[in-house]
Amino acid sequence: MSEIPTDFFDPLQGHFLSVLDFSSNYIRALRPFVFSNLTRTRLLDLSNNRIEKIEPEFFENMQDIRVLKLIANNIKHINPNNSSWKIGLTELDLSGNCLTKISQFTFLGLQNLTFLDMQSNIDLTILERTSFMGLKQIETIDLSQCNIANFDLVTPSLKSLFLIDNPTLFHMTFYPFESLQSLVHLNLRKTRLETVRLSLLVANISLFDGLVSLTTLDLSENSIGSIYVWAGYLSFKPLSALQKLSLEDCQISFLNPLAFEALTFLRVLKLRGNKIKQLPIDILNIFGQMTYIDLHNNRLTYLDINLFLNNSRLTTLLLSENKLTRLNQSTFKLIGPSHTSVDLSRNPLECNCELSWLLTWISGPFVLINKKKTICSPASLEPLREKPLFDFDSKTLCSYNIALYTLTSLAIMFFVVIVLLIFHYRWQLRYKLFLLKLAAVGYNEMRDARDHNDYEFDMNVIFYDDDEEWARERLLPTLEERLPQFERNVFGDEDLVPGMHYLDAIDYVVSRSYKTVILLSRAAVRDRWFMLKLRTAMDHVSDTQTEFVVAVFIEDIPDDEIPFLARLYLSDGRPYLYWTEDVRGQEYFFDELTKYLTINLRTNDLIPNE
Structure with missing residues (x-):
């Protein structure tokens, strides 16, 4: 199709057309009010056409439209007449077009927009301070693969910002993020970011000034080189809430011991693909919440005995493709919980009797990743040279004491x-x-002083797809009858925040719900994504010290099928219930569930678990 006549949709007036796909055609221009009869349409896709201009009047009267896709057109101008949009869009995709400038009137009226994708607009070089001010609820903006040289935005509601592959981004702007205090996720991958610039050193400022809420930062594939405490350009001091930091392929050869001193809540640190030869002894000691460290493909030759002194929660440690020859048992015995995954592959390990302890640990506290690629070096005992580590039989090769x-x-x-x-x-x-x-300390039931009105959501119900019928027929009607005050509920994946990454959406809803109900079945506990949801809920219980999660076993699960996360939940004495087919038992079940859902207890380990 090369055009859409003005009366093309007249026969559809008042009909429930929800999705309209005109992608991959030859449409060059749109007519005013051409879609005015599609009042019930929620998604309109005009991607891969040849449209050059977009006016708000094209979509006039589309009352229910929420998603508009204009990917890979030839759009150069949006709203050139500075009109006001009169539709309730929540997601707008303008990636792969020819935009050159965004003014303060471009998105005037789109107050409900939460997701804006403008990546691959290579002619987009300038963003005014007021470019996105009209977007009152915007949460995610993607400006990847553009050529933005002037960047200074004021968007108080923005949560996620992607600036991947913007090679001219930091040539002119020194502190572009000072007005984005609500930003949670920031991706600066491949932006030609460098370690030191004299003007910033003299001014004693940080590139990240203002980002007090940031939890995820990706600086991968930049020529950072080294991180010094005096390099103001890469000072992480303002990032006190940061939880995930990616510095992959940044040519880093040196890390100052105090480089990350302000990141006390960091959980994930990725330093893959750098040139690090040695880690300072104290650099990881501040990370008491760390669960994931990636040091793959560096040049490490030695790990200090106290390197992991304070990393008791570490669950994944990647040390593959380094130059480690010897491993000290005292270094690894400080690493946190059992079944910690460790990757030692492609290191020139010297397999001798001093390393025999590792074989015992592999079958105990450690889970070794890439076993077949963990090879003994030529400097090992003769029978083990160039052989897998698991061929090492310490009983045969090493004498007994x-x-x-x-x-x-x-x-x-x-x-x-x-x-x-x-x-x-x-x-x-x-x-x-x-x-x-x-007798010694007594017991007081500790309740959380907040009620359900203090949260964004009243109740969040997490279930496996196969259990949705049970949840809707058995659980939901009774809860609506017993808890009419719970009106802001999230029921399954369909009610998650649209436009947000799946796991981030799960974390968002769990952390902002007064109560979370998890439905456990045999099929659910075997599903990896479901168990990730359970882990997310458990992490928030641990972080908040509040028993806001209730587990419901909707069928009997044999002991040998109960996964580690569910066992951990039960062993901590957290609230749970069993569904029964007995009528009196069901009445007791809903009485107990209603009680659990109306109060939040603070976790108390004084009472022993049954």
């Missing part, structure tokens, strides 16, 4: 006896300990 093994065996036997005795009398001991604690 009879005295040590005898004492160890006796200690183990003594320990087993003690454990058996404790297990045999466990209920009596727990009861006595409970009475002792109750």
